[in-house]
Amino acid sequence: MSSSEAENRPADGTQGLHEEGDNEKPQISKKAAKKEAAKQEKLRLRQEASAAAAAEALAEASIEDPLSDNYGDVPLNELQSKAHTGRKWTPVKYLTEALKGEEVLIRGRAQAIRAVSKKMAFVVVRERGYTVQCVLSVSPDKVSPQMVKFATSLSRESYVDVDGVVAVPGETLTGTTQQVEILVRKIYCIDRAVPSLPINIEDAARSEADIEKALQAGEKLVRVNQDTRLNFRVLDLRTPANQSIFRLHDQVETTFRQFLRSDGFVGIHTPKLIAGSSEGGAAVFRLDYKGQPACLAQSPQLHKQMVICGDFARVFEIGPVFRAEDSYTHRHLCEFTGLDVEMEIKEHYSEVMDVVGRLFVSIFDSLNENCHKELETIRKQYPFEPLKYLRETLRLTFEEGIQMLKAAGVEVDPLGDLNTEAERKLGQLVLEKYGTEFYILHRYPLGVRPFYTMPCYDDPSYSNSFDVFIRGEEIISGAQRIHNSDFLSQRAEACGIDVKTISAYIDSFRYGAPPHGGFGVGLERVVMLFCALNNIRKTSLFPRDPLRITP
Template sequence: MAAIIDGVAEITKKVEEVILGEDGKPLSKGALKKLEKEREKKKKQEERAAKDAAERAARDAASPDYSTDRYGNLPVNQSEERTGRTRTKIASLSEKNIDETVLLSARLQTSRPTGNKKNFIVLRQGTVTAQAVLTVDETKISKQMQKFSCGITSESLVLVEAKVVKALQQVTSCTIQDVELQIEKLHVISAAARLPFSLEDATRPDEDYEKDPALVRVALATRLDHRPIDLRTTTNHAIFRMQHGVCKLFREYLEQHDFVEIHTPKLLGAASEGGANVFKVEYFNETAFLAQSPQFYKQMMITSDFAKVFEIGTVFRAENSQSHRHMTEYVSLDMEMEFEEHYHEVLDVFDGLLVHILKGLKERYTDEIAVIKKQFPFEDFEFLDKSLRLTYPEAVKMLRDAGVEFGDYDDMNTAQERILGKLVKEKYHTDFFMLDKFPLAVRPFYTMPDPARPGYSNSYDFFMRGEEILSGAQRVHNAAMLQKRAEENDPPIDPTTIQPYLDAFKFGAPPHAGGALGMERVLMLFLDLGNIRRTSLFPRDPNRLGP
């Protein structure tokens, strides 16, 4: 009985399938005939495709593979031999290399077969790409080799031996456009698994999404979760080459002006800024703090008669900030120097330093800037050969004249900084300026008060595109005054917690000043990238402690 019931159910299902269309309504007799024809046609197409595939496979199997030594997967490199053969850099290829056979290793970025006899491959080294072509012939390149090339996954590392030929037309999709590579040998060094997102999607400019909203957009959080993959994009290669440039230019200028590079501790027995925004760590049987800054040690180096010092190092801030420009760990570019008569001597050095960095980025990294602009278009950074300097009262007046309510001794918030940046740009045509004479109450305890302007100090900030990138000041170098400033701080600082620092000034300390640039922030604002996480290799913030 059960078998009969199942049979009736099956018959009923088939009748409903024939009688009812996709919308659930009964089909007419003509519609039923049309549907049956379409089904029969699809069935024949599938059978024909399967037959063709089987015939191709049979032909490939029957045809001799005369390229077995020209392709395949290489064994894991365990440094078993050293041939000494020179590997070519794609960036060096030009028409001068035509007819030369070159050996190179690169990422296989994309593979585009046309038929079963040709495969167009884009090879990438860093930000540089070139087109390579694998073409089946009767002596060297077999169909099996072509099929192998089509199966190599995107982002695999490959070893290619190829002949350099002139491109029939400019290869506008690659950075090397006048020549291409005719592949003669192709081996996989390291195969790539399936990527969490495509690098093509990860390098799209916003305008592409405006044209086609269906395109896949890779969120910043997804990028950071898979940062080693995200860092492969040509945009990121350009960004972090420029990050290297910021440090190189910083070090270059200061070394030319007789500064000594130093390396200070990052584990401290007391908070370097005297505030609560510090990370505490267990240090054997006591508590230590991660350095907020090399401030105390820079100054102690000045008391040790080093005169001019700088450091490029990591600092830590336990600020629970979710903003676009704050991180809990970042790279600080610090400088400290003694001066003869006035702390503006130090501002003069800073002026030359910042102009050197900005000019260097603009002039030495034109290729990288062009790559970044393709994905993140921005207006070129504007600056003066001699940087603009404003006093805090002058800035307050500009804000008030623009309708912003602002007290004489108020500290500026982010929104007010941006308004000031726009006002300065409109009036002085610069994206970079210095702001001098900050209110004393908003600066650290070691800041020198301005005797001529009660309530103000000999301190300064620098701004790029309306955002602060450097904070600095003349430091208190008198031991008694420094201790008094610590005790009067809000909240007060117990002198015993910073005694070694205070003691350094008891034996004669020269007047000195300095400051610290945020490396990632400088680059973010120069390129107008909008988020500091784009200029940090592996950013750390209150929500991210990996990878």
């Protein structure tokens, strides 16, 4: 799934999404589909019944209550930008003892609702991962029994406004992030969630360890599987781990941009709709473009090189990359976010590896320094060890890698590619010998690289190319490219590519081309492997794989 290179390797992986094993197309039986449909219908009926019951309870509740203005469902009309009062909402994360005795207004989700009696109820309100306990206790002129009833009628995940006074309880609160309570004076529902949620947030947020522990204590807790999470992604995204994972994404992207810009690179956007058949190799998505055959770019490879020929010297791009491959593994997607770099080379492709090394050390540093809380949160649900990496990124040649494997009893084709198993094994050996889980393997055999890869000057069986690994899995592919148009044509032909379909690309090198190279990274893979997650679907907002194009 590397972004800059057409990947012709066998699809692989050992922790596939589907239990049938990797890269075997899972069969969905008609029976299973029917069963799923019936289940959904049942859920919907149950939701409707609960909604009706809630509405009835609500109508009852507000009868003849002098405090009835202090609670209730806000009519939709009121939410159509009617008000413009300038009221201030206090973010839940700012609710601390310093605000004791003050009246605050908060907005968030009713994460948990608990009726203690007809006179008392608790509502835990969550906003952006922070939670606070709101207390409704009947008292004259302040809280009526009907108000308590209204609060307990709320469905979980409903959006609410709560107005109340900050109080500091005598004991530590274990169920919320904030150590204060809100003594509720007013509570309004902005938008109700359906009463029966398809997945509960606390189930989706539970760690495997907690499930196991409960099981040993004889309790069977709900385990939400990956497919169900994705079917109801909008709910799944609300878990603390997911809130953090996608903030890491943004941090990686931000550091990528900042580092490269300060190193003289310019951010660009190349077209995703391209004529012909992209780079050949990996399967592409084809479409009709106003009567012309076209496809979706399987990487910005061709165009980022053309921009180098257009004298931009050093460029990067962040954008979607499309692969129509039938890969059913834990690490392949049909659409992912590519981080691509292309740059002039003065003498040697090590100049590109220099950028890779410095860039990624800077990305890892920035995650460790700026995302403490996020990493901690992810770790709670998905425990992992911090990534081990060196200040100066280790480089090994492919041949050295082969030798290390050989010495460990693993025989591999010296002119072939490494399979996933060999990559993992080599990752282990490198960790033991050099103490790093991040390293570069370079001088790959030419035969396993795309046609535009520059062969080595001293041995045309090898190439000026490299892969980069995190925790034994490939995240980056890069190389020096062929900048001479005649040689490029010749290599394309030798690789069985119809040169006519890429003539616009090859012609770009006819007007004086600088020697250059670059690399491509999959953003989702970087985050997955930094956090040692077992499935790339966990690090894509709305993953696309051969079986999934919704939601």
